[in-house]
Amino acid sequence: MNRLLLRLASATLLASGLLLAGCGSPPNNSTYIDPNGQRMIVDVGRIDYQDFNMAAKSLVQSLLNSGAIKDKHPGQPNLVLISNVINDTDQQFDTDMLLSGVRIPLLQTEKIQIMTSAVAGPAPDYVIAGKIMMDKTAAADIKQSAYFFDLALTDASTGLTIWESKAPIVKQGKASSVGL
Amino acid sequence: MKIRTLLTSGALAAALVLGLAGCASVNTVEPANPQAKPDKVADKRVITDNTLNEIAYVVEVDRALSPGGLPRVQVKLQNLKAAVKNVNYRFQWFDAQGFALDDEATQVISIEGGDSRDVQDTATSPKAVDWKLTLSESVAYTPGFGPPSTRSPVR
Numbered sequence: 001m002n003r004l005l006l007r008l009a010s011a012t013l014l015a016s017g018l019l020l021a022g023c024g025s026p027p028n029n030s031t032y033i034d035p036n037g038q039r040m041i042v043d044v045g046r047i048d049y050q051d052f053n054m055a056a057k058s059l060v061q062s063l064l065n066s067g068a069i070k071d072k073h074p075g076q077p078n079l080v081l082i083s084n085v086i087n088d089t090d091q092q093f094d095t096d097m098l099l100s101g102v103r104i105p106l107l108q109t110e111k112i113q114i115m116t117s118a119v120a121g122p123a124p125d126y127v128i129a130g131k132i133m134m135d136k137t138a139a140a141d142i143k144q145s146a147y148f149f150d151l152a153l154t155d156a157s158t159g160l161t162i163w164e165s166k167a168p169i170v171k172q173g174k175a176s177s178v179g180l
Numbered sequence: 181m182k183i184r185t186l187l188t189s190g191a192l193a194a195a196l197v198l199g200l201a202g203c204a205s206v207n208t209v210e211p212a213n214p215q216a217k218p219d220k221v222a223d224k225r226v227i228t229d230n231t232l233n234e235i236a237y238v239v240e241v242d243r244a245l246s247p248g249g250l251p252r253v254q255v256k257l258q259n260l261k262a263a264v265k266n267v268n269y270r271f272q273w274f275d276a277q278g279f280a281l282d283d284e285a286t287q288v289i290s291i292e293g294g295d296s297r298d299v300q301d302t303a304t305s306p307k308a309v310d311w312k313l314t315l316s317e318s319v320a321y322t323p324g325f326g327p328p329s330t331r332s333p334v335r
Contacts, residue, residue, distance in 0.1 A: 036286055037286055038286045038316060038318075053285035057284065057285055061301065061302055064246050064247075064302050064304070065302055069248070104282075105282070105304035106304075108282060108304040109250065109304055109305070110305075110306055175322050176322070177320045177321055177323075179318065179319035180268050180318060180319070180320060
């Protein structure tokens with residue numbers, strides 16, 4: 001009887017382990033993951049790919065909900081010049097990692113056309129420029145990195161800043177982790 | 181027998197203190213008669229994770245239009261537990277034929293115990309007519325420091 005109970009208990013434990021292992025187990029081999037999903041690696045010491053995505057989304061949402069971009073040419077899209085974004089962090093990266101996440105959704109609105117240069121062609125209606133800043137600190141063995149993605153919209157005809165938003169991405173931990 | 185009882189009581193007391201140390205809910209204050217007149221949306225929910233439903237309970241869904249005329253939705257989430265929790269969320273928009281529009285990034289929100297937070301999204305395409313919000317609990321783990329979260333994402 002005891003041997004039977006022991007076998008039943010072992011089988012139950014084994015089945016439970018297999019079941020738990022099947023729910024969200026990490027891949028042992030290299031595998032593709034959803035680039036917009038929640039299983040990216042989170043590195044507390046640097047800006048990750050998903051950080052650019054989150055910041056860009058936050059900034060675009062703020063811009064679209066602000067109403068700052070007015071129809072300057074009824075029936076025609078507004079011309080927006082994407083100017084420079086200053087990287088004021090300790091990490092080297094292409095600022096297009098952020099700007100592509102801003103350009104693409106703005107183009108999807110079908111009310112904006114993006115200019116990458118003001119050298120040729122018509123004058124822009126609006127100009128977008130920005131800066132990425134950082135602040136790092138630690139408490140015992142817990143590290144914290146804060147990155148601030150700041151974008152501003154200027155009305156090209158007046159030179160006035162009519163919208164600005166700052167998207168903070170703050171990460172905290174002892175070591176890098178997998179998953180958001 | 182006495183020693184065993186003492187050890188058990190001590191262990192229970194320690195567990196209680198440690199458990200309470202991780203829980204810090206919030207108190208909130210707001211107008212008794214709010215001026216806002218939200219346009220509430222009747223929603224359809226698919227709950228496959230009851231635990232997630234307790235830390236990110238959908239209180240209400242409101243809709244509006246952005247100043248540019250794009251559809252906008254706001255979902256109020258409430259953490260019914262006492263401890264702060266991170267919740268992942270992802271909006272998806274669909275056109276009039278039900279086709280998914282551009283894939284959107286997963287966002288993270290932290291909800292204190294007992295508190296409610298609003299997540300919102302504005303469609304970037306004028307073709308958007310419907311939306312879906314996917315909520316999931318944090319799946320974060322550090323390799324070599326313990327097992328991963330075993331909770332499946334909620335759709």
